[in-house]
Amino acid sequence: MSEYMPSVLERELREAGLRVTSQRLQVFKIVSESDAHLSAEDIHVLVREQDGDASLATVYRTLKVLREAGLVAPHYLGKDHEKEHFEPSSKPEHFHFTCHRCGQVFEFETELVNALKTRLRKDKGWVLGHACMCLEGLCSDCKTMYA
Amino acid sequence: MSEYMPSVLERELREAGLRVTSQRLQVFKIVSESDAHLSAEDIHVLVREQDGDASLATVYRTLKVLREAGLVAPHYLGKDHEKEHFEPSSKPEHFHFTCHRCGQVFEFETELVNALKTRLRKDKGWVLGHACMCLEGLCSDCKTMYA
DNA sequence: ATGTGTGCAAACGGTTTGCACACGG
DNA sequence: CCGTGTGCAAACCGTTTGCACACAT
Numbered sequence: 245m246s247e248y249m250p251s252v253l254e255r256e257l258r259e260a261g262l263r264v265t266s267q268r269l270q271v272f273k274i275v276s277e278s279d280a281h282l283s284a285e286d287i288h289v290l291v292r293e294q295d296g297d298a299s300l301a302t303v304y305r306t307l308k309v310l311r312e313a314g315l316v317a318p319h320y321l322g323k324d325h326e327k328e329h330f331e332p333s334s335k336p337e338h339f340h341f342t343c344h345r346c347g348q349v350f351e352f353e354t355e356l357v358n359a360l361k362t363r364l365r366k367d368k369g370w371v372l373g374h375a376c377m378c379l380e381g382l383c384s385d386c387k388t389m390y391a
Numbered sequence: 392m393s394e395y396m397p398s399v400l401e402r403e404l405r406e407a408g409l410r411v412t413s414q415r416l417q418v419f420k421i422v423s424e425s426d427a428h429l430s431a432e433d434i435h436v437l438v439r440e441q442d443g444d445a446s447l448a449t450v451y452r453t454l455k456v457l458r459e460a461g462l463v464a465p466h467y468l469g470k471d472h473e474k475e476h477f478e479p480s481s482k483p484e485h486f487h488f489t490c491h492r493c494g495q496v497f498e499f500e501t502e503l504v505n506a507l508k509t510r511l512r513k514d515k516g517w518v519l520g521h522a523c524m525c526l527e528g529l530c531s532d533c534k535t536m537y538a
Numbered sequence: 539a540t541g542t543g544t545g546c547a548a549a550c551g552g553t554t555t556g557c558a559c560a561c562g563g
Numbered sequence: 564c565c566g567t568g569t570g571c572a573a574a575c576c577g578t579t580t581g582c583a584c585a586c587a588t
Binding site for chain 3: 431447
């Protein structure tokens with residue numbers, strides 16, 4: 245559960261040159277400890293449940309600052325690209341698959357995206373940065389229930 | 392330019408079971424004839440420039456209906472996933488690369504996404520549907536200007 | 539003490555919707 | 564004529580921002 249001691253997160257914030265506030269610590273802690281893909285709203289709800297006092301605006305401001313410091317990373321899931329979802333950026337590169345039916349989000353890794361980047365660099369001369377890839381469909385459980 | 396006669400588009404709408412109105416024809420024509428990646432706003436502007444009378448709300452409603460009929464397809468570009476951009480769905484599967492610096496959008500095709508889908512189907516048992524992939528970075532022109 | 543973070547509420551941009559009217563079939 | 568499409572304005576949702584106050588350094 246609490247593999248991240250407050251002091252560890254606190255140090256990470258300090259090292260990133262950020263001021264440490266209870267709100268920032270709590271938002272960072274929630275994102276760091278969660279296995280889910282939390283939206284700003286989700287985080288705000290969790291903050292309140294844990295008796296925190298960060299407003300929704302502060303959650304957004306904190307996420308912006310943490311993102312710029314490279315501590316958390318936003319992702320888009322499935323076809324629904326309306327909201328951003330956050331994960332600690334310490335996670336290795338991975339992508340997301342969303343099941344249409346049960347809504348579950350699965351993570352997977354692949355080297356094919358890097359292969360694609362390499363090829364495009366050679367063929368087109370582009371410098372490739374961030375790659376966003378979201379897949380959707382039916383997970384194995386839902387597939388059988390549908391058939 | 393006008394490789395799509397009004398009557399062809401009209402027939403496509405009819406075959407999709409849609410009522411034909413001047414607004415629908417014009418929106419469909421604009422998306423079909425454009426090589427760009429038009430947002431709803433872009434389309435609305437073009438409608439007015441061509442003396443059409445579709446309101447922005449109607450553009451949105453029309454895009455929804457055309458999408459459901461499988462006549463146009465929405466895409467997300469670059470990291471900016473806030474807006475949808477539309478293309479005729481008759482175009483073969485392709486993906487987009489956006490240059491950070493000049494903002495230009497480049498299209499490319501690749502079989503690697505299908506390879507990935509096949510692998511995930513085998514490894515995870517998922518049924519893969521639509522794949523969204525947007526790349527970003529520097530195009531070859533901007534790369535050299537930066538260096 | 540100074541400058542940065544915060545809460546609140548209002549603004550924002552892209553999109554959707556309720557309503558009364560217009561028009562396609 | 565009936566049912567669906569339309570314009571308008573208001574609502575919506577996720578996100579940002581202006582302001583006065585609170586707090587970290």
